[in-house]
Amino acid sequence: MGVLLLAGCDRLGSTAWFPRLLNLGESLSRQAHKALLPRHSMAQEFTEADLSPHFRSNGTSNPDNPAYQELARNGFRDWALQVDGLVQTPTRFSLAQLRAMPARTQITRHDCVEGWSAIGKWKGPNLARVLEAAHPLPEARFVVFHCADPMESGGRALYYESIDMEDAWHPQTILAYELNDTPLPIANGAPVRLRVERQLGYKHAKYLMRIELASRLDDIHGGKGGYWEDSNGYQWYAGI
Ligand SMILES: Nc1nc2c(c(=O)[nH]1)N[C@H]1C(S)=C(S)[C@@H](COP(=O)(O)O)O[C@H]1N2
């Protein structure tokens, strides 16, 4: 099993994450380590020939948020991703800083619960590398993504989502700033969105503004770990 997993990782050119995940040590109980193995599998990757001619937009396609609109007008030069919560070093990343990090490119299929799929090519740094830069504290168990787009009128109920450390450290979990070799369009979550390839579409938070490390989810917004989980009873773990 272990050999197969490592072989799989080698094939995809990513071996660094596994020892680092273990280094994270204290933040994962022994039981979590055991439970983590089955979910190590990789989502299927495709070739350029498989790309959908157009990667559609779903949900918000242009955030109704004056602060976001201002950032967009400026080509996101003043945008920064805040990483805080249960970290030693709260850190802000500019788009240029994220673009300067080692990046992963992957062609994957996005599956939306509303009944459509599309294959796209995504590029961006591994989420794990970004989180490591802020030094997660041992108590951190969840990664919460706070987005720019309000889901209700009057700027209320900003979209948000969350994943656990297993998915956060998975090699295909990236912060994408490119789709199909072009800067991520606003319709698809500019300037940066999450790709968490073994879960359904609604987990892939767009318009990222802030990433919060947390020990629990029940005291964040509606307490269910995401906008759709809170409002429509969607499953928090949306494995494909
Ligand atoms: N911030 C934010 N993220 C979001 C959404 C949204 O409305 N707002 N919609 C989700 C849903 S349901 C899907 S299927 C995908 C759609 O991504 P796309 O617009 O690139 O197709 O984004 C997900 N992430």
Ligand SMILES: [Mo]
């Ligand atoms: Mo979706």
